[in-house]
Amino acid sequence: MSPSSTSSSVQENCPDYQRVTISGDYCAGITLDDYDQAAKNLFKALLLREKYSKLAYHRFCRTTSKFLRSAQNTTWSEEDEVLPDMCPCPEAGEDPYCMDNIPKDLNYKLKMKDGIVYVYDNEEALKQNQPHDLPYPDLETFAVELSHVLAMTADGPTKTYCHRRLNFLSSKFNLHEMLNEMAELKELKRVPHRDFYNVRKVDTHIHAAACMSQKHLLTFIQKTYQTDAERVVLEKDGQRMTLKKVFQHLNKDPYDLTVDSLDVHAGRQTFHRFDKFNAKYNPVGASELREIFLKTDNVVNGEYFACIIKEVARGLEESKYQHVEPRLSIYGRSPDEWYSLSKWFIDHKLYSPNMRWMIQVPRIYDIFKLKKLIPNFAKMLENIFLPLFEATVNPQKHKELHVFLKYVSGFDSVDDESKHSDHMLSFRSPKPEQWTSVENPPYSYYIFHMYANIIVLNNLRKECGLNTFQFRPHCGEAGSLTHLVSAFLTADNISHGLNLRKSPVLQYLYYLAQVPIAMSPLSNNGLFLEYSKSPLKDFLHKGLCVSLSTDDPMLFHYTKEPLMEEYAIAAQLWKFSTCDVCEIARNSVLQSGFSHQDKMHFLGENYLKDGPEGNDIRKTNVAQVRMAYRHETLCNELNVGEPAEKLLL
Amino acid sequence: MSPSSTSSSVQENCPDYQRVTISGDYCAGITLDDYDQAAKNLFKALLLREKYSKLAYHRFCRTTSKFLRSAQNTTWSEEDEVLPDMCPCPEAGEDPYCMDNIPKDLNYKLKMKDGIVYVYDNEEALKQNQPHDLPYPDLETFAVELSHVLAMTADGPTKTYCHRRLNFLSSKFNLHEMLNEMAELKELKRVPHRDFYNVRKVDTHIHAAACMSQKHLLTFIQKTYQTDAERVVLEKDGQRMTLKKVFQHLNKDPYDLTVDSLDVHAGRQTFHRFDKFNAKYNPVGASELREIFLKTDNVVNGEYFACIIKEVARGLEESKYQHVEPRLSIYGRSPDEWYSLSKWFIDHKLYSPNMRWMIQVPRIYDIFKLKKLIPNFAKMLENIFLPLFEATVNPQKHKELHVFLKYVSGFDSVDDESKHSDHMLSFRSPKPEQWTSVENPPYSYYIFHMYANIIVLNNLRKECGLNTFQFRPHCGEAGSLTHLVSAFLTADNISHGLNLRKSPVLQYLYYLAQVPIAMSPLSNNGLFLEYSKSPLKDFLHKGLCVSLSTDDPMLFHYTKEPLMEEYAIAAQLWKFSTCDVCEIARNSVLQSGFSHQDKMHFLGENYLKDGPEGNDIRKTNVAQVRMAYRHETLCNELNVGEPAEKLLL
Numbered sequence A, B: 001m002s003p004s005s006t007s008s009s010v011q012e013n014c015p016d017y018q019r020v021t022i023s024g025d026y027c028a029g030i031t032l033d034d035y036d037q038a039a040k041n042l043f044k045a046l047l048l049r050e051k052y053s054k055l056a057y058h059r060f061c062r063t064t065s066k067f068l069r070s071a072q073n074t075t076w077s078e079e080d081e082v083l084p085d086m087c088p089c090p091e092a093g094e095d096p097y098c099m100d101n102i103p104k105d106l107n108y109k110l111k112m113k114d115g116i117v118y119v120y121d122n123e124e125a126l127k128q129n130q131p132h133d134l135p136y137p138d139l140e141t142f143a144v145e146l147s148h149v150l151a152m153t154a155d156g157p158t159k160t161y162c163h164r165r166l167n168f169l170s171s172k173f174n175l176h177e178m179l180n181e182m183a184e185l186k187e188l189k190r191v192p193h194r195d196f197y198n199v200r201k202v203d204t205h206i207h208a209a210a211c212m213s214q215k216h217l218l219t220f221i222q223k224t225y226q227t228d229a230e231r232v233v234l235e236k237d238g239q240r241m242t243l244k245k246v247f248q249h250l251n252k253d254p255y256d257l258t259v260d261s262l263d264v265h266a267g268r269q270t271f272h273r274f275d276k277f278n279a280k281y282n283p284v285g286a287s288e289l290r291e292i293f294l295k296t297d298n299v300v301n302g303e304y305f306a307c308i309i310k311e312v313a314r315g316l317e318e319s320k321y322q323h324v325e326p327r328l329s330i331y332g333r334s335p336d337e338w339y340s341l342s343k344w345f346i347d348h349k350l351y352s353p354n355m356r357w358m359i360q361v362p363r364i365y366d367i368f369k370l371k372k373l374i375p376n377f378a379k380m381l382e383n384i385f386l387p388l389f390e391a392t393v394n395p396q397k398h399k400e401l402h403v404f405l406k407y408v409s410g411f412d413s414v415d416d417e418s419k420h421s422d423h424m425l426s427f428r429s430p431k432p433e434q435w436t437s438v439e440n441p442p443y444s445y446y447i448f449h450m451y452a453n454i455i456v457l458n459n460l461r462k463e464c465g466l467n468t469f470q471f472r473p474h475c476g477e478a479g480s481l482t483h484l485v486s487a488f489l490t491a492d493n494i495s496h497g498l499n500l501r502k503s504p505v506l507q508y509l510y511y512l513a514q515v516p517i518a519m520s521p522l523s524n525n526g527l528f529l530e531y532s533k534s535p536l537k538d539f540l541h542k543g544l545c546v547s548l549s550t551d552d553p554m555l556f557h558y559t560k561e562p563l564m565e566e567y568a569i570a571a572q573l574w575k576f577s578t579c580d581v582c583e584i585a586r587n588s589v590l591q592s593g594f595s596h597q598d599k600m601h602f603l604g605e606n607y608l609k610d611g612p613e614g615n616d617i618r619k620t621n622v623a624q625v626r627m628a629y630r631h632e633t634l635c636n637e638l639n640v641g642e643p644a645e646k647l648l649l
Helices: A003-013 A032-055 A062-071 A123-127 A139-153 A156-190 A214-228 A243-250 A274-279 A287-293 A303-319 A337-347 A365-370 A377-393 A395-406 A443-463 A482-490 A498-502 A504-512 A521-527 A536-542 A562-573 A578-591 A596-603 A624-648 B003-013 B032-056 B062-071 B123-127 B139-153 B156-190 B214-228 B243-250 B274-279 B287-293 B303-319 B337-347 B365-370 B377-393 B395-406 B443-464 B482-490 B498-502 B504-512 B521-527 B536-542 B562-574 B578-591 B596-603 B624-648
Strands: A109-113 A116-120 A201-207 A232-236 A239-242 A322-329 A357-362 A408-414 A494-496 A517-519 A546-548 B109-113 B116-120 B201-207 B232-236 B239-242 B322-329 B357-362 B408-414 B494-496 B517-519 B546-548
Touching: A032 A062, A032 A139, A032 A156, A032 A443, A032 A482, A032 A504, A062 A624, A109 A123, A109 A377, A116 A123, A116 A377, A116 A443, A139 A156, A139 A443, A139 A482, A139 A504, A156 A504, A156 A536, A156 A578, A156 A624, A201 A546, A201 A562, A201 A578, A214 A243, A214 A287, A214 A303, A232 A243, A232 A287, A239 A243, A243 A287, A274 A521, A287 A303, A303 A322, A322 A408, A322 A562, A337 A377, A337 A395, A365 A377, A377 A395, A377 A443, A395 A408, A408 A443, A443 A482, A482 A498, A482 A504, A498 A504, A504 A536, A504 A624, A517 A536, A521 A562, A521 B562, A536 A546, A536 A578, A546 A562, A546 A578, A562 A578, A562 B521, A562 B562, A578 A596, B032 B062, B032 B139, B032 B156, B032 B443, B032 B482, B032 B504, B062 B624, B109 B123, B109 B377, B116 B123, B116 B377, B116 B443, B139 B156, B139 B443, B139 B482, B139 B504, B156 B504, B156 B536, B156 B578, B156 B624, B201 B546, B201 B562, B201 B578, B214 B243, B214 B287, B214 B303, B232 B243, B232 B287, B239 B243, B243 B287, B274 B521, B287 B303, B303 B322, B322 B408, B322 B562, B337 B377, B337 B395, B365 B377, B377 B395, B377 B443, B395 B408, B408 B443, B443 B482, B482 B498, B482 B504, B498 B504, B504 B536, B504 B624, B517 B536, B521 B562, B536 B546, B536 B562, B536 B578, B546 B562, B546 B578, B562 B578, B578 B596
Parallel strands: A201 A322, A322 A357, A357 A408, A494 A517, A517 A546, B201 B322, B322 B357, B357 B408, B494 B517, B517 B546
Antiparallel strands: A109 A116, A232 A239, B109 B116, B232 B239
């Protein structure tokens, strides 16, 4: 595991480069006791994430896993590795909506208990309370493990240690850059036919309802009015309204509409105002137009929304190298949401090879409860997850949902993280069935219950030979550090992660475990953090696995290619080299929900391997020198912690 | 001229807004003597610029002119105003290259004296040294007036006064913004059919040889190779080479070429290295490809370069609202350059309604002299200007140049401003005929002689009923403050102006005279000044007449729409409101070389008027509140200086 041992196998496809080696005492500036304590803590936290990841069929960094095995004096083997299972693209000529060959119904019985769906082989097993053998997690264990990791983020010696290692990583990269910048560039110049423009990039964090530009939405509305003015598009207070009537009611002439009057772009007014930001989703400040044009389930059966998304998809297919994973909402108000969503997907033929779908669940139990739509939190969870289990065990009964789920990457948890919660998750927290107050559960409570259902579901689906899902919540955009701890355990990867800059321990843990972070500096600039203060450059330099995503092109971007705009601005302002931006693009593919086959096609056959071996420069345009540096640096960081840890075991 | 008197006439089309009024002593914080001295200096400088502008048919700010007249106790009249004369677009169906109706030859005689072309009615007048009645400026007067303005930029009381006024302007705008932001936005939302995307924008500063994106150039080279591999495209050391042979010689396969190997993008390596920056104009680091693809006068007669530019033009015409003024080089090595350039323009049919042309003259006399291509500086000037006078007095003899000049906006002076010159311009400086040393003349010496020839030429052309030219040099990108003083007198508008941040007096003068400044923060970010340190936002806030331009899309930009990228990044990072960006776009049209007819079409019929009266919000999308604020603020600044000045007269 030492850099010298790995570099030999690499020699062949990695040019020699100038290495920075530090000799002498590895824990200078910190006492041995403190060092031991820090190493022990970090080791424990990594083991925990590994456990949680394996249960959920999430990827866990191979290098880190190898280190953990080695520290435990066991051997790592590829067979023990748990990997997600994503549906490959339909082959050319194959119908993506094909409903032949759907597996037989298993007629398993399903029942929610403590907010988690339990699976029973039959009625008898259900009666005897003998669930199918799947990992059913419990809130108590999670609460205890969460508090362990939380405690270590506040532990003095661990903080000092991580802070020093992060500073070291920063300085080391600066040296690497100075010494090897030209060597990296030279490698890239030699790569035939591949540059920043034709490496694959996935916009892994983008909301479907804002995935078009403001100008695109405007043009679409005007175009639609020309043909559909007399069509009934809205039902309001029992009255059926045509598009013409809607605009009369709004006192607007669609022809005169401008991006100014549309008013969906974030401005100075939205900074630190999530409420105003959310209101921007309403064109012309009117919820009517959002209802008509940006919803899947409305009077026109989501036809307009589907058309806009298909236009976005055609643009991506033309660009060839850009991909997106738009987020669609499932609220948990009613169990029908899934059927209506999958019907929308199938009816409007929304499949695109450049798209995979993410499901976002807004954390708005309190609103539903207040409106008396649901009796308790468990009901919301049931509405969200039970249909998925149903479609998994009885796919013949839920063909549309079965097909749609093939193209779903996973789940996101969304809302304003800066909202404070009075409740603090603990092992004494009420179970979802008992959560009947109008108060909203805290972030970690949501996260655990989504994660818990996803792992049961993934294990069940794996058994049935179906694709698994990733859990990829919004996390660390604002709010408490607990969010980042919860996601460290439960998430495959996260969106935002801004608050990692506030905790050296968590930042270092996200580094060691290489938890991917999809960052959106332009969105942050409009909402929570000025562009110049974004930690993205710092994170990238240190070696955290960061990527770039747009979040909401409709609200933040100006040009016809929002993802390119995001990359361009980052490259311009942070003076990123081609190697930097291509590394970011590679990270975005890795963390996406595209299939193993797609990833082999996009990144090279060995993409699962760590270090230069796993990199095909002809596809990624990332220099092998950079890959070797990242790999050796990570190995070095893990080994710095190792000897002390070995003593402890 | 007081705000109250102007506001009444405006009331009709300008909504009421919250005004900031300061009462009490207007020159607080500065002694009356100092104040008098400052006011006297500024007044004198403004009068000088007005004189120079009128001579050259440059625009001079009407409000400032009115103030000067009023301070001199005379009256301003529209008839006295001198305006440039630009050719309108050919009408629909009209041939832009039509050579009918070209005026008759006048057969005037021409002779260069002291580096300036003199015009004589006939051989007799030439013999008797009786030149045609035109304003022929002299270097001595310029040197003296330049040193006057230069001295006042270093004058203590004037510096203090200007510094205070600029601070005041900044703070006042901040207040205005806080108080009226929503009022401005409200106005814009009400404007039908007009938003940031469809207001006219002119990219007034862009070099033709880098006006395409790096990706565009790459694709063009690859496309050309597919059809033209066997075509002779280069003559090198007497050998004629096909495109195939050129690539063999470079050891490159065009198919494998990437933007990385093309290597025309500015990177970290170019910062503060104008030499490395210039080398980026050579694709693949090879001057051969520059010669073949980016030159007008080569073995393929500039066909490839013309094709690329026409592709750029088609893109602009499709966008409809974007315009550019690309710069083509005239070097002054030989008098044939103009004929070859205009032939290129006509042969390849390069006219586009979205383009006007600028001629850039690189300041590289020293190189030509060293290579013994010219005997003295006067010869270089003669090669540049004599053909223009020829074409003006004898258009029948120079039909192609005559036609091409219709579409030329004016002249630019370009090169690395940070290069130091040993010579200091003074009334004792040698005349161009005597400038025979290999040393390069200083910036001001170049500027004066270009300006001098342009004013003679413009007056002559005006007499002949032909269009005039603007002088729009690169200025203040780096180097001495003298550059900005020279241009303050001689330029219609300038590119860059970064160094204005170093001189409060000059900055305030550029404000009072409303000298337009085309800024390119992305270019600066790659070359001279980090984006975050760009003074653009500060200048805009104070009310300087700034616009955005791209400079070199091939070197700096990433997306397919470089001008939109430039606007988008500025808007994102500086949190510009729609009104801010539309004000910038309006400024860009004002300073461009598009015709009076075009400007009326783009900005409204009254665009020549100052203040809200001159603004047609339906075309510009600039709030009347903003226009009123700018106008009243400028009037106020001018009047602050007025009373003391009146005493002096």
